[in-house]
């Protein structure tokens with residue numbers, strides 16, 4: 001039976017749309033409280049140094065200054081992952097990147113606080129700095145951290161699913177390519193802000209621009225050593241997140257501590273420059289990809305090696321490291337797969353999760369390499385991909401469970417809409433098209449700390465007035481999570497989405513939801529919301545059935561009415577039905593929760609990569625390249641995304657187009673890069689471009705037309721079949737650009753961003769008869785460990801590893 | 817060393833047609849005075865250096881980056897912010913279109929873009945897509961990819977024109 005929906009799938013004004021256009025949405029910096037004080041942080045100007053002394057006496061004496069905090073006020077380390085508690089809110093003895101906070105001033109206003117920063121006297125003793133992974137590998141001493149694998153290596157991973165060397169030896173061709181993906185940053189237009197206050201009961205409330213109030217709640221209580229029950233974290237709607245508001249940030253702990261000490265509200269709002277230095281964005285990744293194919297284009301095996309520049313701290317880096325490999329297998333049939341990864345520490349702002357978390361880098365490499373494979377085998381790149389698309393309801397070599405997969409349909413759609421067949425290798429010199437695909441999680445299978453509790457909880461409250469209030473810890477970061485929540489509840493109860501009030505992202509009021517990351521909200525919150533709403537509907541149906549003298553199963557709910565399904569002519573209003581239910585059962589409410597299905601992999605590391613469903617995307621980019629200037633113009637992008645089902649097609653399209661926008665930025669211009677100041681100016685590693693003017697991103701004048709199509713093949717694990725759409729559509733954009741540039745001018749730029757200077761350099765090589773390619777030339781010697789061997793499902797494995805790799809070097813204490 | 821807070825200036829600002837006495841430190845920008853001294857937090861900021869357009873308001877009908885304007889200089893001039901767009905409970909056609917068509921995702925760039933678009937439509941009631949792109953090229957949006965913003969402005973232009981014909 002195909003069910004007709006009243007709310008789901010209809011293009012609608014999102015429920016929070018009115019607030020956003022009237023300026024009423026209350027972002028964190030809009031929180032203004034009586035007697036509020038203001039905080040500014042003093043940040044290190046050294047990339048790596050020990051702190052010899054800090055003298056705050058002059059700052060403390062400044063009129064208007066209420067409090068000065070330094071590292072000694074914060075004895076406890078923190079970190080978002082339980083395994084990496086390696087940061088201090090204010091560095092007590094050592095700084096590891098330019099921009100690391102060392103002291104805080106809390107004053108009557110921002111200006112006073114800002115001026116008082118100059119009065120703090122810090123004596124540093126500079127240490128040797130490490131600027132990139134190659135240097136980190138070559139320089140085991142001094143260690144940036146005393147924990148980790150060895151020297152300045154933070155993480156090493158090696159997993160092998162079937163004998164890859166044997167698979168490559170069997171192949172008709174083996175392709176080996178090196179790629180580099182430069183780091184870039186989230187750049188939400190909202191700068192991070194936080195306000196902390198102690199309430200009348202002496203308990204702490206933190207309002208913050210965060211995507212993950214639950215994780216912040218846990219980590220903050222721990223950092224301050226106060227009971228979590230006395231801490232309330234309210235995630236204000238974010239002015240964009242993109243992964244940049246997923247860590248517990250130093251300033252959140254600092255203002256909380258200050259509010260507790262002073263008994264007054266304390267606010268901080270970061271400057272744009274500080275946001276650049278706080279970063280936590282895309283890891284720069286060097287990659288080596290070896291892929292074996294048969295002459296008709298079937299992959300026999302693939303080996304991905306990655307080397308990540310982690311920056312100065314762990315953050316989410318342990319997860320990011322895994323993500324540079326684990327999702328390589330969910331798009332195409334890859335019978336054997338090997339994956340080695342290494343994350344190094346460097347003296348730069350820490351990297352972390354950004355839209356696509358760790359997967360856009362290897363996806364770029366894989367999709368550009370497929371373009372090469374297609375060319376060599378003389379197969380159309382779209383046909384090649386169509387012939388190897390992974391099958392639905394299968395396991396991958398690394399034991400990920402693929403459910404529905406609409407990728408073939410996505411490819412066919414963009415091939416048709418872009419007129420691919422008449423363009424590929426047929427456009428005039430200087431113009432070209434490129435195709436690429438991608439896949440992404442609909443929620444990470446496991447939470448970041450081990451527990452067996454639900455990953456999302458929803459609570460519903462309903463009363464005789466007819467009002468329905470839904471509580472959930474999910475966080476509105478602009479993606480429309482409140483709208484999804486309201487729409488799902490409304491659909492189940494047969495009411496209007498605007499009649500549902502959402503209370504979200506408040507750890508003091510809402511059931512736990514792990515937050516807005518890994519594209520998990522629609523699926524996890526949505527499933528929990530369906531359960532809660534169905535439980536409530538059942539109560540109402542029982543009460544209404546009694547009144548209508550029928551069975552509860554025969555009670556229908558639609559358009560604000562409750563009726564006999566076999567005789568819809570005499571409905572009662574939803575409100576009347578609630579009154580009946582409240583009479584019968586007393587005060588009405590319900591809860592729902594969701595935990596993802598258990599993943600089939602059993603090996604150590606199998607926890608990263610599983611998801612209730614995967615979304616798929618295909619994209620064609622057209623590019624025009626000016627041979628004289630190297631300038632690349634993208635006139636049009638065609639993209640098709642397998643969304644399962646669009647809850648609100650307006651928002652869904654916005655997510656796709658926003659992803660294309662961000663992908664083009666990463667492909668063409670965005671880079672978070674650092675340079676050394678001359679030795680006489682301290683030799684510091686500073687951000688080259690910590691401003692919105694110089695950190696290039698696309699303006700309206702640069703943004704091409706985007707033709708978006710949604711492929712709707714409902715996934716049974718997802719609420720009403722709806723998969724994610726916030727991150728997946730970014731993934732194919734970068735490789736599609738690179739492939740289009742190749743089609744246009746016959747040069748390979750294996751390094752992002754593809755800037756005009758690289759295009760010109762490649763053209764010059766081409767003119768000289770050299771290999772027309774710009775990209776990394778070598779891959780350093782990385783001490784990847786002996787791999788953990790896990791036979792793929794079709795080679796008799798049971799999901800466990802069959803060896804116990806020699807455990808690697810000395811693990812020292814987390815912090816010296 | 818003793819530094820007192822700088823002496824505040826007292827003046828009248830005319831915001832959204834309403835005259836209001838305000839007292840603030842003379843170095844404050846229009847952005848700061850609107851947000852901090854007049855509680856008009858609808859106007860946003862993304863850089864406070866004139867780079868993002870989030871803080872755009874209208875001064876005498878012209879888009880101005882309020883983070884670069886001294887509030888002192890705005891005495892006696894007509895200032896319009898997002899709070900003044902709707903009349904009573906009724907949304908301005910630009911607001912309605914942005915809400916309906918996905919022009920506002922996180923909504924953070926929205927107030928600045930709405931004000932910039934309002935000035936555009938007042939100058940050019942029926943702008944081409946190219947003109948719209950030019951008009952908002954100083955307003956960065958990291959969420960939408962701009963396309964739904966163009967469509968929202970075009971829809972609002974149609975609504976306004978239909979309204980004026982009736």
Ligand code: FES
Pocket residue numbers: 860861862863864865866867868869870871872881882883884
């Ligand atoms: S805050 Fe004024 S332009 Fe960015």
Ligand code: FES
Pocket residue numbers: 189239240478919920921922923924925926956957958959960
């Ligand atoms: S809607 Fe988020 S920045 Fe424009």
